[in-house]
Amino acid sequence: MNIVFISLDTLRASRLGCYGYNKPTSPYMDQIAAHGVLFERAYAADIPTEVAHTGIFTGKVGLRTGVVAHGSPLTHLPKKEPWLPSLLQNYGFTTGAVDNLYQLKEWFARGYRYYINSVGKKRGIDGETVNKLAFPWIHEHKQDNFFLFLHYWDPHTPYQPPQSYVPQFYKQGQNPYDPANQSMQAAYNHAAYPFFKHHHYDLLGPVTDAAYMNALYDAEVRYLDDRLRELDERLIEEGLYDDTLLILFGDHGESLTEHDIYWDHCGLYETTVHVPMLMRWPRRIPSGRRVTGLVQQVDMMPTVLEAAGITLPPSLDGRSLWPSIRGEADGTRDFIYLSECAWQASRGIVTKDYKFIRTLDSGPFVRPRRELYDLRSDPKETLNVAESCTLMADDLEYRLDEWVAQILNGQVDPMTTQIEAGLPFRNRINEILRQYGLTWSQWMENPCRERFDDAAIAASHEGSSSI
Incomplete structure (x- = not known):
């Protein structure tokens, strides 16, 4: 068998057609979903990129590994931690990656026989570059049982899609630089502006229309969708389609002005922690299956290992998704615990019906200490009911505290240590x-x-x- 494991960096679930979006961002991903299984409520328990991927490849949440912050010099992953590519390599798989996470932390290159750095000159790291590097590798190793990790960054800021992709998401005749349009002022006057001025806004020019920024994000998603179509066409051409377990997932989503977050991925809100997760394996995964229960990213590791016939290492937080895929279960748990420690430090818990968030350090944002949202009546999380539904808020906070205490088991809380040293992105602004x-x-x-x-x-x- 072959496993193609694809991270779709910064891809928000609600911006895909198969998750209910009404614009043509994802016709090919929608087709993949129709031919396999889609997890309707998949969550990134740890955000953003560095901690999310560490959890994905260890099958453990950040609080257990100690990796809770992104871009922090304090974090380290011990080599004793089980690592998905290493386990597969030890079992005889040829392992390869087209990725650049090694530039964040050394552990992201562990377990690969072939690690191809994807940093390119054209639009930074884009899907065209990833495919050009991946396709020859696929051809060379098509006779092997292989695991290939591909990391696409296209929906990540700065949004610079090919211009031909923009018109279908931004009406002709609109002027993104109209001085009379003031919809970008809140972003330009945000406390995080110094960081984004340099890394994002200066590259796009003096945009005045916030809708144009959202259109650029949609155009990036559509560009990515076309690159995934090309990848699938290559798998078919090489005769690998039928025997390949294809897994696509978002490492986190993106807030597109919601909750005072402007084209970035912080905050434990649905826009950022609700991610797409799709799997396809012809004749082994039923077509059109939609799992409605709660699952999280760490569940992918035991799922892959089970598919490969590899015994699971002990103490994983992830649980196999195969019972849900086969229709024997609906999700892997009733509660998912959430964490972030980059722009701001907060923890949360999401259930079938509610989301509770506790903020420890709000960074450049204004946040109440406690937030509670009824996701049934308020899926966009616009009304904080923590003060009016205190019993529910207290109960979820108690569950959160119990979980943290159980995982730490008397050890120092790595989030507290990071807050004392300064939040990584606040330090960047400083x-x-x-x-x-x-x-x-x-x-x-x-x-x-x-x-x-x-x-x-x-x-x-x-x-x-x-x-």
């Missing part, structure tokens, strides 16, 4: 502000674009370097 003689407190008192630009001009007159 580095930028220092170039202009600004402190975090000064910036937070008046976080507007004009003030930052004025500070940049003043600093340049003093000989400071620009961003």
Whole structure:
């Protein structure tokens, strides 16, 4: 058998047709879903990228491995931790990856006989680059039993799809740079603006229409969809389609202005933690199966190992998805615990009907300490009912505390340690502000674009370097 394991970085479930979106972002992914199984309520328990992928490849949540923060020098994954590619390689699979996570942390290259760095010059890391690197590898190893990890980054900021993809999502005649349109002002005046100015906005020009940014995201998803179609065509051409377990998943989603988050992936809201998860394996996975119960990313590792006939290592948090795939169960659990520690530090718990979030450090955001949402009546999480439904909020908070205490078992909480050292993305903003003689407190008192630009001009007159 062959396993093609695909991370669709920053892909939000609700932006795909097979998850109910009404724009043509994903015709091919919709077809994959129709020929396999779709998990309607799959969650990224740990966000963002670094912690999500660590959980995926260990089958363990971040609190158990200690990897809870993204971009932090404090994190390390011991080599004793079971690692999916290593287990498959030890069992005789030829393992390969087209990926660049090794540049974040060394452990992402573990277990691969062939690790191909995907950083390219055209649009950074794009699907065309991934395919050009992957297709020769597939041809060379088509006689092997192989595991191939492919990491596509197209929906990640900055959104720079080929221009031909944009018109179907942004009406002709609209002007994304119309000075009369003020819909971008909230983003430009956000406390996180210094970071995004350099990494995202400057690359797109003086956009004034927030709808244009959302259209660019949709265009990136459609571009990605076409690259996945090309990948599938290659599998067919090489005679690998029927014997390949294909798994597609989002590592996290993306907030597109919701909850004061502008084209980024923080916050334990559905926009970011509800991710797509699709699996196809002809004759082994029934076509058109939709699992409605709760599942999470760490469930993929035991699922892959079971498919390969490999004994599961002990102490995994993940549970096999095969009972749900076969229709013997509907999901793997009743509660999923959530965590983030990059822009802000918070934990949460999601059930069939409710979402509870507790914020420990809000970073550049304004957040209440406790949030509770009734997902049945308020799927977009617009009404915080923590104060009016205190019994439910208290019960879910108690469950959350019990889970944290059980996992830690007396050990130091790695999230507390990270908060004391400073949240990684807040530290990044601090580095930028220092170039202009600004402190975090000064910036937070008046976080507007004009003030930052004025500070940049003043600093340049003093000989400071620009961003």
